[in-house]
Amino acid sequence: MVRELTAKGWATRERIVEGAARLLREHGVAAVTLDDIRADTRTSKSQLFHYFPDGKDQLLLAVAGYEADRVLEDQQPYLGRLDSWEAWRRWRDVVVARYEEQGDHCPLGSLLLQVGRTTPGARAIVVGLLRRWQEDLAAGIRALQSGGQLPAGLDVDAHAASLLAGIQGGVTILLATGESVHLRAALDQGIGALRGAAVPGPVAA
Amino acid sequence: MVRELTAKGWATRERIVEGAARLLREHGVAAVTLDDIRADTRTSKSQLFHYFPDGKDQLLLAVAGYEADRVLEDQQPYLGRLDSWEAWRRWRDVVVARYEEQGDHCPLGSLLLQVGRTTPGARAIVVGLLRRWQEDLAAGIRALQSGGQLPAGLDVDAHAASLLAGIQGGVTILLATGESVHLRAALDQGIGALRGAAVPGPVAA
Incomplete structure (x- = not known):
């Protein structure tokens, strides 16, 4: 489920997706954890859950779309x-x-x-x-x-x-x-x- | 490693590979175990080990070749x-x-x-x-x-x-x-x- 986001919300979501994409390109999907992505994109656990409530696969799909x-x-x-x-x-x-x-x-x-x-x-x-x-x-x-x-x-x-x-x-x-x-x-x-x-x-x- | 096989040995190996291929086509790779393949092809554990000493991946590669x-x-x-x-x-x-x-x-x-x-x-x-x-x-x-x-x-x-x-x-x-x-x-x-x-x-x- 994708929540209704404000313009600022979409910008934050896009920043997470872009950061995750860079990290996944560098290290490969198998080697990167959600914590790595959080650390690299300076995102809190609650923020990540806010944008990707269904978990890692939802984030990976967003990166795939990107x-x-x-x-x-x-x-x-x-x-x-x-x-x-x-x-x-x-x-x-x-x-x-x-x-x-x-x-x-x-x-x-x-x-x-x-x-x-x-x-x-x-x-x-x-x-x-x-x-x-x-x-x-x-x-x-x-x-x-x-x-x-x-x-x-x-x-x-x-x-x-x-x-x-x-x-x-x-x-x-x-x-x-x-x-x-x-x-x-x-x-x-x-x-x-x-x-x-x-x-x-x-x-x- | 593929062992040196006699003509009869090759025939047995081929029978196992063919049987495994049929089983994998029917049920999918994820659902089939080595025991399923043994039962279906009437192969003993020691026979399977004789022909595929490196294990399941070696058998799967042989089926892929087939x-x-x-x-x-x-x-x-x-x-x-x-x-x-x-x-x-x-x-x-x-x-x-x-x-x-x-x-x-x-x-x-x-x-x-x-x-x-x-x-x-x-x-x-x-x-x-x-x-x-x-x-x-x-x-x-x-x-x-x-x-x-x-x-x-x-x-x-x-x-x-x-x-x-x-x-x-x-x-x-x-x-x-x-x-x-x-x-x-x-x-x-x-x-x-x-x-x-x-x-x-x-x-x-």
Whole structure:
């Protein structure tokens, strides 16, 4: 249950979540206790209970939601404005760099694993993240259509779904193998499929 | 440590692994004990210790290896002979059907989670599965090249890597959402990318 909070209350809650996220990224979910989080964020027991009355899993889910937001924020400003081939190219580079830097550790995945991937709260975060991600990709494809760079008849959702699947799989394989070759191949082929469908422009023809 | 086994010994070990796999699929990794597996496979304690001296995790890893083999076997005979567009189409249908039937439960994933995804044994199984899967896809693309249906200059590894990433991501999303739309989109776009590069045949031109 999330209580009704004042603006100041939300700010305090956000400070706790951000501090917990930093601590969990540094030391791993298994090694960090609620007391560590309290000490690090200078939060009293009663404050922590006020914001997370259901306990540690509720806090971990809040951190997971925060990490899910970061997945998309880390792809900005490009993901939110994929209205030129240049923006797509830059976005691709940012995605590759983000996950190569992250390497074989996924903060969001670890949190969801800890609270149980199949719990309703964890599922809601994953499904919400996938939905928003795909909507941003679809919006970018539609922007290219509006600009006359892609044909109006292109199956936007199929292209966005395939790209998203390729990214998810590429990251999964990167987490397992430490190598980004699959992520790169999926992004390049997904964007290549769009470029292959492009309407020849007056200059590029 | 795997002991040197006779042919009969391997057969007994295989019988235990198969029985354990069936039991774990039915009831889930968390609910099954070593005693359940012993009773179901009519194995004595000393026999179980003989074949899996390192204990339950060693048995679970053996079952994970068996499940990894099944992932590829379930795609046969098509995956091993992707030498025509018709074989690719049938393989695509088999992959979609397999994972739609499996739904939101992944026996291999559950096992690897149980023994710890980052343990060397679990990693070796995942990396080995991905490598074999990609090799089969690459062999299929090369077969189409040999048959003159795809140009010799096609980047085989990039196409195979992108397809594999799309499948992994499509299955990951299916496990999270229960929907196969991403898996279908990734397969169709990956195979579509190959068909788009096809050499026009005397009939199909």
